[in-house]
Amino acid sequence: MVKNNIKAPLVSIIVPFYNSERTLEKCLTSIEQQEYENIEIVLVNDGSKDKGLEIAKNYAQKYKNIKIFSQKNLGVAVAKERGVECSTGDYITFVDSDDYILPTYISDYIAAICKYDCDICISGYSTLKNGNLKKHLLSNRSFSIQKAEAMSDLLKDGFGDFFCNKIFSRKVMRYFKLDSGKNYEDIRECYKLFQYANTFFYVSNPGYVYVIHSGSITSTPSKKNRYDLYEAKIGQYLFFKENGYNDAIKVAYPSLIEVASKYLLFCGKLRNRSYDNMAKKIIYEAKLQDISSYKLKVLVILIKIWEGRKW
Structure with a gap:
């Protein structure tokens, strides 16, 4: 938790979604159940044809910290960029619409940010496949990381060259730019953002749950x-x-x-x-x-x- 004498930074959680009616509710509920309260949720509807937008609007009526932006189906890369452009947080993180996060996920990041003034925080994560939950940890302890070490850790289990288990300062996200129309946008961009950061911290608690579905775009x-x-x-x-x-x-x-x-x-x-x-x-x-x-x-x-x- 944040100490009383430290201003609680605003965290923007960006959730792009497309035809996610089966998973979006669980995703949004997990975000609203965060122990850390100074959060804005930026939902980007990428031209959904199911009831995903209706679910998002219902949540926005119930929770005042939710913003919804809609676009025609331009792909997840464009949706993520739109989310960053529309966010106002001091720190930015992403949650995929078919995944969910545990209650201390953001507060664990904020504790490290307030103590170490990190540009980027990385956490362990879990994968959920066919009902089986598996933890992925780079280490059982939390620690500061030098940039060269962070670059090599991008390729290791429990760290990864993807966005979902990381939080980025607004300063770093000024350089956020994705290639539309191409898959694996995380792999293309993560190392570039790391290059613009100076301080890194690893949080061992696996607060992000990545749900593995057969037939997803990148697994085909x-x-x-x-x-x-x-x-x-x-x-x-x-x-x-x-x-x-x-x-x-x-x-x-x-x-x-x-x-x-x-x-x-x-x-x-x-x-x-x-x-x-x-x-x-x-x-x-x-x-x-x-x-x-x-x-x-x-x-x-x-x-x-x-x-x-x-x-």
């Missing part, structure tokens, strides 16, 4: 998803190289090998020469002893044999 193995994921990961990797984040490069490389392999195998006509050359270089330089997954080792060997004819 389409050509576009594989292309977008490779593009996001190669951009992240090149950024780490250009800025000298050597530990982050080491952590990022194994997953980059996997997404580069799937890009070469499955992206077909979406492929382009520049990305092809980078992907082939990644596979060519991959050392089998550094790959822990047997399936990925086999995949790399097959690609080296097949693509080797063309190099």
Whole structure:
């Protein structure tokens, strides 16, 4: 909780939603049940065709801290940007409309912010799949993090290169800009926001619950998803190289090998020469002893044999 002599910062919680009538009520209830009270909830309706907007309006009538903004279906990236533009908080965080948060989620952040004056706070989180709840923690303790360490932690379980378990200062969010029409917007943007921050703090309490649904956009193995994921990961990797984040490069490389392999195998006509050359270089330089997954080792060997004819 915030000490009496410290001004309680306003927290903006941005919730984009599209056809979320089955989950939105639980999401909004969890936000309204937060122990920390100085909160505004910014709901962005991304052209819903179900009863999601009606549910949102009912909550807005009951709770005065809810704002609703509607747009035609432009995608989650545009909805998130709209939410940031319409928010007024000192700190900004995101909650997906099919997820929910535990009562101390925001107060845990605020305690760290008021004590350490953090630009970005990160928390552990839980995943809920088929009724099974699993905690994901980088550590069992809470602690301050240096920027270089935070960059490498982005690729680790219990931390992650996504928005949902993080809170950002308004100063950092001035640089928030997403690529519309492309998936994996979190991976594309998180490391850029980290670059603009100076102070980081990790909260071990897993107050965010990420609900895993089969058939979600990013879990579907389409050509576009594989292309977008490779593009996001190669951009992240090149950024780490250009800025000298050597530990982050080491952590990022194994997953980059996997997404580069799937890009070469499955992206077909979406492929382009520049990305092809980078992907082939990644596979060519991959050392089998550094790959822990047997399936990925086999995949790399097959690609080296097949693509080797063309190099």
